[in-house]
Amino acid sequence: MAQVPSSVLGFPRMGKLRDLKKATEAYWADKITREQLLEEGVRLRKEHWQIQQAAGVDIIPSNDFSFYDQVLDHHQLFGTVPELYSTTEPKLHPLDEFFAMGRGHQKNGVDVPALEMVKWFDSNYHYVKPVLKKDQEFKLSQAPKPVAEFNEAKALGITTRPVLLGPVSFLHLAKNAHGESFERVSLVEKLANVYKELLDQLKAAGATDVQIDEPILVYDLPQNVKDAFKAAYEIVGKSDLKITVATYFGDIVHNIEVLQHLQKVHAVHIDLVRNPEQLNQVIEKLGPKQVLSAGVVDGRNIWKTNFKAAIDKVEAAIQKLGKDRVVVATSSSLLHVPHTLESEKKLDPEVRDWFSFAVEKAKEVAVIAKAINNGPASVAAELEANAKSVQSRATSKRTNDPKVKARQEGVTEAMHNRQSPFTTRIAEQTKSIKLPLFPTTTIGSFPQTQQIRVQRNKFTKGEITAEEYEKFIENEIQEVVKLQEELDLDVLVHGEPERNDMVQYFGERLDGYVFTTHAWVQSYGSRCVRPPIIVGDISRPAPMTVKESKYAVSISKKPMKGMLTGPITCLRWSFPRDDVHQSVQAQQLALALRDEVVDLETAGVKVIQVDEPALREGLPLRTGSARDAYIKWAVNAFKLSTAGVQDGTQVHSHFCYSEFQDFFHAIAALDADVLSIENSKSDAKLLQVFTNEEYPRHIGPGVYDIHSPRVPSEEEIKERIEQMLEHLKPEQLWVNPDCGLKTRTTEQVKAQLTSMVNAAKFFRQKYAQ
Structure with a gap:
């Protein structure tokens, strides 16, 4: 009988006690060696994969780890590092080149500023904006990071799903080199061919699935960007890997026609926390065998998932698609929530019971999948405890203050304006x-x-x-x-x-x-x-x-x-x-x-x-x-x-x-x-x-x-x-x-x-x- 798998789209990188922050800052201060920093990355990745495995997550991500920023990783991955950083004298080690793009470098005779950094959609995470030239060439790095980290997990006995930022989103989120005027999506076929090369290497390493994030599908997109998905996925879709194209932070209904360009991909992921109303329209546009990855566990906020509401959403998808075509997932990467609630010993027990951080959310997706696969009785204790938490929060006196509400009712339009205009x-x-x-x-x-x-x-x-x-x-x-x-x-x-x-x-x-x-x-x-x-x-x-x-x-x-x-x-x-x-x-x-x-x-x-x-x-x-x-x-x-x-x-x-x-x-x-x-x-x-x-x-x-x-x-x-x-x-x-x-x-x-x-x-x- 078909089983609904559970999936996490990405896991926080910093570690339980900000271990990665401490290690990178120690490296920048010359207090630890490059090898020690890289070893800390290995340790953290292992720990995070094993946390998700222990939670019962079926589809565990890799290549979601970065020493600075996942978008910046792609600059090196696809050979688009600006010459300012790749031709320094003396030449920077690739790790130092990477950090130089993220934070600048002023050391040993090398003086380069950082690349522009902007917000990742409507989150408080910042990504480093890639810079591309009109005649940009793309070349896969010699030891591709996604392949290396897949092999790293494989050696631990964990088969992961590598995560990549998609080719169309990479181009759209980048900017033109100074003084150059051109449409970056015109580069999409050149870039997609390098993605295909990467996917072939992942396949050879033993990967069966890959997650390709195309978050720009929640934006209002010009027609040429929408058309770029067709060009990209005709090439990328030739891969033998099962590709899940992931979107999040909004709905994709306004770009629904793009789904026809994604017929070669295995699955489409949508955010059903932010926009649950898109479910039926997306299902209608899926191909006859395509899978829906249902993002029902919030990757952006710390509230405990309402299991009943989440299970209802997944069951609604199963009613139309069947169990073999649905995945239970986080709405987005868990990058945006803290590591674990277990570290919070001082929180008031009443409110602590309302929260769920990354480790707990990994368990939540597994519980929801188990409830659907084996029936509610198989997780009866979890469902009962969850219902009590949800009810406790809804009825708590801590959430409502009559004095605050009374003051809000007294706000007038005049209270929004200064006494005089600016000139005065x-x-x-x-x-x-x-x-x-x-x-x-x-x-x-x-x-x-x-x-x-x-x-x-x-x-x-x-x-x-x-x-x-x-x-x-x-x-x-x-x-x-x-x-x-x-x-x-x-x-x-x-x-x-x-x-x-x-x-x-x-x-x-x-x-x-x-x-x-x-x-x-x-x-x-x-x-x-x-x-x-x-x-x-x-x-x-x-x-x-x-x-x-x-x-x-x-x-x-x-x-x-x-x-x-x-x-x-x-x-x-x-x-x-x-x-x-x-x-x-x-x-x-x-x-x-x-x-x-x-x-x-x-x-x-x-x-x-x-x-x-x-x-x-x-x-x-x-x-x-x-x-x-x-x-x-x-x-x-x-x-x-x-x-x-x-x-x-x-x-x-x-x-x-x-x-x-x-x-x-x-x-x-x-x-x-x-x-x-x-x-x-x-x-x-x-x-x-x-x-x-x-x-x-x-x-x-x-x-x-x-x-x-x-x-x-x-x-x-x-x-x-x-x-x-x-x-x-x-x-x-x-x-x-x-x-x-x-x-x-x-x-x-x-x-x-x-x-x-x-x-x-x-x-x-x-x-x-």
């Missing part, structure tokens, strides 16, 4: 803040040193008192303020030494949140975040940042900037509730932040930055009514949080990794007095939109990349400012880094900011004359 406000701010032309500032955070982390850990463990910790934080603020004064920055920050993370810090101080100890998720490279979890209605019981900002104001005569994370970013970079619409959660966050903004102003903080780097990330992936609705409630949330202050208080907001050319009207609608944006790796493309739209307010395009340890020269920054002045008026332009300085060392920051301030002073003097 900027005149008032010029009087009260007194800034020079080309004012300099930073985005907020300064280096989180080992000493800061040690003292925070001691305080968390109760090894030092609150008074001792507060004194330590005050000393750190003094040092950061002193450094900025020595560097002669114009608007200072307190450096955020007390903050563990720009969202978690606020989550820990708001009712309605819970936070974890080890629930780390990869954001980019070795950078991990520990998203707080929204479990109920949100409110602010007390001021969150006022004490530190007020202290910073007291020790400097220069303007001090208060730093907050905006409501949409707090929402997007948390694990949100899935039982209440996100607009409701955003408004609750906005009201809490509104109180904080007003309190900062009262404390003497004249410049307040409310960061919204995730605003673009939350935009629905397709145009239409859903996108319009999102923009309306997201913009309103930001304005509600910032509109309670006087005209003389200057509101800033920061955006990074936002390709917002198609989103500009929303950025403008925020009505922030000053915007700062990531720009240093964007070839000034973001600036053109400010010219086109005649943006009236002030803007600080980042003049150097803080994600790279390299130090830009003063001349390099002058060149960037010169480019900016082609698009912006001198009186509009602020000079600042791309983002916060948290991940850099103090020595790097001093050198980087010295170049920046000197460059700003050069233009200040030039335009004063």
Whole structure:
């Protein structure tokens, strides 16, 4: 009798205790050898395959591991490394070449910047954008990583399904080399032939299946990109492997005609968590023998799967296709959730029972498949426990706060608007803040040193008192303020030494949140975040940042900037509730932040930055009514949080990794007095939109990349400012880094900011004359 297999589309890489982060950073710091780093990769892959095998997962992925980014892996895999990195003198080892593309390299006479990094669809994961030339040639690497890792698992007795980013998505998600204008999908047949070569090697190694991710099918695609699937899969489909084409993060109904180009593939995977309504339409377009991979376990959020609802979805597919044509799967890779709930010993047992992380989700897909194959009685205990968890969450008093709901009901339209228009406000701010032309500032955070982390850990463990910790934080603020004064920055920050993370810090101080100890998720490279979890209605019981900002104001005569994370970013970079619409959660966050903004102003903080780097990330992936609705409630949330202050208080907001050319009207609608944006790796493309739209307010395009340890020269920054002045008026332009300085060392920051301030002073003097 046919059995429904279980499948995981990808597993987190970092390890239970961020093992990969620690190893890669040790390698970058020359504390371990290349061989030791590679050995750690072998250990982690083995551990993760065996976890999934023990959970009872039938189809286990390989090649989902990366030392930095899976898209960047494909650059080396298909021989598309830009010459800047492949022709250095001295020549870089392939691993160092790989890292150089991801984070830049400034060592042993080699000085190259990082490639552009952008958000992976609407997630908080960042991928490194491939760069392709019009005459691009593709060549399979000599020891292809997918083959090597398949063999590695095979030696352990585990037959895996290698995962690849599909040829059409690879081309679509890339960008053209500087100055070149061409359609990247015109390269699809050349690239597909190299994919076919890779699949043949996998077949020879003993692989029977391969997963090819084509996530761009959830986008609105131009016709030539849709047509590229036909060209690609006529070639790729000749492989003897069983190919599963995987999509996620949305529905594919609007691209349903592409399925006719995928008739040679074995299976199609769809995300039935994000868009369950696409099920019937996709089934109707499948070929007569094609399999449906049903993504019913959420790969993006931490809530326990409702087994009954998931089983119903799978059974609905079986009714139409039969058991032999259905797979139970995660909705996407589990890259976006923490490693295991077992590490969380301090969580309240009530809410802990509502959660499921990657290890637990692997078990969930196996349980669902077992329930379908062997009947509910075979997993009766699991089903009963799951039903109790779901019911407990639905009825818990922790999720509903009548006071929060009453306050939301009292929100008026007027509460979303500042007292006066920008022209009035900027005149008032010029009087009260007194800034020079080309004012300099930073985005907020300064280096989180080992000493800061040690003292925070001691305080968390109760090894030092609150008074001792507060004194330590005050000393750190003094040092950061002193450094900025020595560097002669114009608007200072307190450096955020007390903050563990720009969202978690606020989550820990708001009712309605819970936070974890080890629930780390990869954001980019070795950078991990520990998203707080929204479990109920949100409110602010007390001021969150006022004490530190007020202290910073007291020790400097220069303007001090208060730093907050905006409501949409707090929402997007948390694990949100899935039982209440996100607009409701955003408004609750906005009201809490509104109180904080007003309190900062009262404390003497004249410049307040409310960061919204995730605003673009939350935009629905397709145009239409859903996108319009999102923009309306997201913009309103930001304005509600910032509109309670006087005209003389200057509101800033920061955006990074936002390709917002198609989103500009929303950025403008925020009505922030000053915007700062990531720009240093964007070839000034973001600036053109400010010219086109005649943006009236002030803007600080980042003049150097803080994600790279390299130090830009003063001349390099002058060149960037010169480019900016082609698009912006001198009186509009602020000079600042791309983002916060948290991940850099103090020595790097001093050198980087010295170049920046000197460059700003050069233009200040030039335009004063």
